[in-house]
Amino acid sequence: MNGDVVPAAPVYDGELVDEPPKVVRRIGDLWQRSRFVPTALRSRAALGYAVRDAVAWLVLAPLRFLSGAVRGAVVVGRGWRRWVRVRDYREAAEQSEKLADKFIEIRELTLFRWKVTGAVCAVASAALTVAYVMFGGLALWGVAGVASVVLAVVGRRKDGSPGRKAVLAGPRTLTWTMDPQVLVDAFRDAKLVGKDETLRLVERAARVGDGWAVTVDLPATRKAADVIKNRDALASALAVDEVQLIVERVRGKGGHAGRVFLWVADEDPYAGPPLRTPLLDVEWWDAWRPVPFGRDARNRRIDLPLVWTSLLVGAIPRQGKTFATRLAAAGLILDPYTRLYVYDGKGGKDWDSAEQIAYQYVCGDELEHVEAVRDHLVELVAEVQSRYARMATLDDEVCPESKITPAISRDPDLGMPITAVIIDEVQVFLENPTREQVGGKKTTLGAYIADLLAYLVRKGPAAGIVVILATQRPDSNTIPSRLRAVLGSRFALRVMDWRDSNIVLGEQMNTRGYDASTLLPSHKGVGILRPDGETDAGADMLAMTVRTYYMPNAEWRVICARGRALREAAGTLAGHAVGDDAVRAIDAVAVVKALGTGAAERWVVELPEPLAAVVDYLGDQLDKREFVPTAELVEALKVEPTMFGKEMGELGCKPVRQYVPEGDATRRVRGYMTADIRAAVDEIGATNVEQP
Ligand SMILES: Nc1ncnc2c1ncn2[C@@H]1O[C@H](COP(=O)(O)OP(=O)(O)OP(=O)(O)O)[C@@H](O)[C@H]1O
Structure with a gap:
């Protein structure tokens, strides 16, 4: 307070201030998520709502009973009228134009039914009179009470109750769990089965997690893939939001092309408190193991395999793209034998914690930054070539195929660690228009970087290179198709339209039911994942909606600091992290040759x-x-x-x-x-x- 300027720790976007202690938060989270805690008891607000609903229900109960009894009387009266007038028989005769022939028959039946009605009324009156004489007014009250209860039950407002069709029916939500016919009707309404077709129930509706699940077989020749494609129509027919309806094919053993698994969540499965990443609870992580990425609607853990593949993350700004990319990076940071090349085209603070462990680090969008990225990538292409050459000399026991193994990647003598190239806002580098002369041909800096990346994505995985790219401009001009086509895993958070979604997820994915433009803006960190490999949701899943774990800056800093400590202990800290930014000598001609003549033509x-x-x-x-x-x-x-x-x-x-x-x-x-x-x-x- 003496007027000196004191440096303060940076305050990050989204940083939490004054958080409750960790233990309290964890207990709170457990309480919120537990299946055994009724919804009403999960929070004070929910309890308030429940009490209010109960009081309203009690106050309105007599009125609802009365209106139910009146409606019941009308329903019974109408039913009796139909019966006594032999309406069904009369209508059938009318339709077949045989009313004249059947007239006498119908008339006789009508008269008979009138007589039955009269007889029943007479017997009932007599019985009532006897009861009145024997037990007094109490008997009449008792009979009236029972009759009104029966009528109220008949006339109660039940969702989708058969026999009555409301002009503006109330919500049909979950009636199908009790009456499978409602489910069949929904499939018909959504035009997923024909009018004369029906479904076969494979597994009855049952509680699974926070929702209801049912497995059905479609009629022969109908395809489960079409149900996935038209999920929206089915959600509308079932009167639930489409985010609540999960449709999956049942494949492999016990499944076939017409078997569908449906899961309807009780409420929006992507709402609720953010999910904490399990990586915070581990001391280190094996980069060869899939990295914890998030949870799907059914709360299944989704881990993302990174070694042997590459990842493209695309979204419009502020949807959680950087957060998702950092999650993937976190798994690699926590493995001390992994080398990271981190390039941030945005130039903000999002990645600065990674600087302390990065082998190469570039942050910014100036020409010098783009050129630095190019130089590092050229170096890496040369490194991939050298790795292949070195692997060819290893004996079969160490290197059985021309592929890196966990043992090779951790052997410091071999010098072939898993190397991740993580580029946030990759469009900054790919769109750079500066003219560039490569191998005697003219191209642009951006196009050259695209070619270098395409090479690394194509050839790198077997040599231990993992490429992770994130962009807020997922259009075809930004990420050229030659690069996009080779990227294995895709993760699309919300994008502007289905075209952008297809650019991230792959051609035609919208017509297969996966369109990231339909995700809700409020669902930050929720996206469609098209993994390249198996996940816990099954190897046969083409894509799935995932809610990523939430790892704010404070936690990200913890992970990066832990990564540094692990590297220091293992003696693997190198490159930029120890102040070594020297450019390594490479054979530029060999690199151009490696990219192939195809690349030069594409320039x-x-x-x-x-x-x-x-x-x-x-x-x-x-x-x-x-x-x-x-x-x-x-x-x-x-x-x-x-x-x-x-x-x-x-x-x-x-x-x-x-x-x-x-x-x-x-x-x-x-x-x-x-x-x-x-x-x-x-x-x-x-x-x-x-x-x-
Ligand atoms: N998994 C998540 N759960 C909840 N909220 C999240 C999640 N991921 C991100 N968010 C929220 O979304 C905000 C935006 O995230 P992020 O900075 O990753 O967006 P971005 O797409 O990278 O934006 P930009 O393109 O501007 O860099 C974050 O501040 C965070 O609060």
Whole structure:
């Protein structure tokens, strides 16, 4: 307080201040999550609501009884009227236009039923009179009481009760657990089974976790995949929010293509207090083991395998992308034998704790940062090549296949630790437009980094390289398809639309029922995971919605500090963490060669239409065929012939006439020489690369 400026510890975004003691919090969490604690007792607010509901129920009970009895009387009255007028028989006769023939029969039956009614009334009156004489007014009250209870039961407002169809029915939620017919109706309403089709119950509705589960078989030829695809329609038919409805295929033993497992959560499974990562409770973690990532709707633990694969995380800002990426990184940080290359394109504080353990660390979006990342990646590509060369010299006992093993990765003499390249906001590096000369060819810095990453993702896993990329711009221009296609695991938090979702999760995933644009904004840290390998939810799961563990900065710092202590103890702390940022000498020519001629060709910017479509359609036929008829292209590409010819001409492809075989004879048709198409592609590529 003497006016001096005192440095303070940084205060991070989302940091908790004045937290209750850990033990109290943990007991609170357990109490909240326990299945044995009734919902009403989980919090003071819930208890308040429960008491209020109970009082309201008691106050309204007489009124509800009365209205139920009146409704019951109406229902019974209507039923009796139908019966006495022989309505069903009459309607059947009317429909088959035989009313005239059956008229006498119906009339007789009506008269008979009137007589039965009269007789029953007479007997009932007599019985009542006798009871009155014998027991007095009490008997009449007793009978009236019993009758009103029966009528109230008949007339009670029961969700989906058969026999009555409300114009505006109340919620149908969970009626299916008691009456499977409601479930069948929901499948019909959602057009997942036909009107005359039905479901077979494999397992009756039962409580599983905080929800109800049921397994059904669809009618023959109907596919479980279609139910997953149309989950929204089924959720609507069952009157639950789609986040509450989990639909899974039952595969393998005991399953088939038409067997569906449904789980309906009692309430939003992704609400509630954030989940704490189990990594905080362990001293160290084996990077070869899948890393704890989160929990699915059914509260099953989802662990993410990282070794042998790579991960792409995509989301719009502020949805938990950095948090999710740090979770994956945390598992690797807690293994002292793992080397980490951490690059943060955002340049914030999110990753600064990782600096103390990182072998390479770059934080920022300036040109110098992008160039540093490029240099490190080039170095790593050279390292992968050298690892393969060294593995080839190892004997079969140490290295049985040309792949890294846990023992190799931990042997300091071999120098091949699991090496993770973690890049947050990777678009900053991939979109850098600075011109770059590589191996005599021109490209951009961003495109070169994409090629280096694509190489590492493709070739790296067997040599122990794990690539984790996170981006808030998951569009096709930012992450080129050559890089995206090779990334094994994908995690999409909320994105803008289904196209972005497909870019992260893979083509057509929205049509298979996985669309990250439908996730709720309030569900921070919840995303769709498409793992590359097995998870606890099953090896056959294509993708699943996961709520990631919440690891705020304070906990992240603990993990990083623990990672440093472990590395110090194991003697594996190296590189940037010990102040060694020296650039290692590499064989640049060998790296360019490793990327292959394919990469150099791709350094050319995308082709314009319709040339791109033609090249796409022809594929390797572009080199194999000499000539391709215009008619074939027009039909295959579904284009308008005149416009197509004009546009191809503008791109430098003039049509020619050639003889093509047709049956036994030949015919002269218009078309394009593939040599001309190839020349046009080269020409456009060269000019694009030359552009400033
Ligand atoms: N698993 C989670 N559970 C609960 N809240 C979470 C979870 N993950 C993230 N959040 C919340 O979401 C906020 C945004 O997370 P994060 O910083 O990871 O977003 P981001 O997508 O990386 O944003 P940006 O693109 O701006 O960097 C965090 O401050 C945190 O409070």
